[in-house]
Amino acid sequence: MWKVKTEVFEGPLDLLLSLIEKRKLFINDISLSKVTDDYINHIQSSSQIALGDRAHFILIASTLLLIKSKSLLPTLTLTEEEQISIEDLELRLKEYKRIKELGVHVRERFGKNILFAKTPSKNIAPVFSPEERITTKNIWSAIKDVLNNIPKIEALPKAIVQKVISLEEMIERLTDRVKQCLKMSFKDFSGTTKSVSREDRINIIVSFLAMLELVKQGIISVHQENKNTDIQMETESISTPSYGTQI
């Protein structure tokens, strides 16, 4: 299993891409299902993920769980919405990978061959030229605008909060569906002689269920944090170890 390192990821896609690349895989549903466990282990144990970003990490985790469910239980039928979110994740990951590739050009060039503007003239001969609008009242209202525009506190985008909430339902449904399939699997496998593979399979699914449970708890935790107050923007940039252990 993938051990947590001190490496800091810029976001869920960054983490996911690095997991896939570490295994030298291409981006597709098979590779995604393979790194699902690693991904969830990472977000469970990482204290580096700031509160505001955690919701983003969990959203991706849910899609990974869908992919993994489907690979474990091919009989599981996904809704159209679920299917789209899987395809969407693949596309996003490919796009993100492309940006990282292009980032190499940017890094190689940034500051290497600077084109300079003309130095501003040192001897400005100012000509006092005010305009009518410069009054104490207008200046006061301008400074008020400036102060109001400082992004001191910003609510987590509503769309994300809503998504996280509906995710909770989705995970719940998914858990039910997997449990259902698991019961069926008992029946399916009871007659066969390959008992080892059956047990293995069931073990995998049981630990998978435990993983679903972990993610559900993560969702609830994020969801609750957002209930009462807006998230402070400042909080997002600080790594807060306590949030990692809550889950």
Added chain:
Amino acid sequence: MKIDLQIEALLFFKNEPIKVKKIATILEVEESAVDEAIKRLTESFKERGIRLMQNGEEIMLVTAPEASELIEKITKEELTRDLGKAGLEVLSIILYKGPISRRDIDYIRGVNSSFIIRNLLVRGLVEKTDSKEGDRSFTYKPTFELLSFMGIEKIEDMPEYNSVQKEIENITETEIKTKTENQDGE
């Protein structure tokens, strides 16, 4: 040509980015005449120590990349070159996909980028443009300062720029196609 001379003098004197439209107004000529003059000027600067930089609808004069090393030797200005991982990501997105909204940047990175964008705004590497839809949602694009730091006279000079633009077109087409197909399936 007389207009070329005037534009060159204007750019030299102003020493800041100017919109083609504004040049046309000041010189009392058609915008197309300015555009043509810009083409001629760009060509005439090709081998020289001064170059014409173009960023969207704005132009400005800068030093040639062949002189970068020399100028850097004599400049007293402090040049900050560190970007950090997140800054590099956001800059790459804005350079190759700008003008782009914060929402779309967040979507590509999978994480909130407001702090990083603010930092880049303050450093003057990116700037807001009004959204096409005319509402309050802004898009972000590279500044002259950023092109300067990249050592390019226009955004198209970024490596792979054109192929990336084609990729974007293809993706958008695929998305539209997928959506239509999904709707058909219902």
Added chain:
Amino acid sequence: MKIDLQIEALLFFKNEPIKVKKIATILEVEESAVDEAIKRLTESFKERGIRLMQNGEEIMLVTAPEASELIEKITKEELTRDLGKAGLEVLSIILYKGPISRRDIDYIRGVNSSFIIRNLLVRGLVEKTDSKEGDRSFTYKPTFELLSFMGIEKIEDMPEYNSVQKEIENITETEIKTKTENQDGE
């Protein structure tokens, strides 16, 4: 020629008269080589909007005399153009919090303000003071003319002066804190 390009870029960048001797030192070439290059440059600028002016031992780039009418027009335009929302905002920050560095103004507004500040300087609304730290970073403060135009005797007479001051101080502190943390995180 490579040397022509370098000299042209150098003159453009410096934007002030430079001695031929100094150019030779910077480029690490013979003075005679610079003299020859200057002859070629003067010739190549003959019909252009930028000219090479020689005054004794010093040379400098200037705008062509044919453009003098235009330059006068732009100067007038710079002095009379609408300050705009951004201009008023920067002015208000300098009024309430001056003397203040460009860096701090940028941080407070979350956007680069260099061109706006330059316009305010040209219009005699604000002026440079030497930074307290004695380094090259300047601070800006309102001019006496501005205060008397606004009809206030001292800056403390601005509405809500103390509370606004405090609020701005809080911002600058938070900004600095945030910035350090972001850098740590990267």
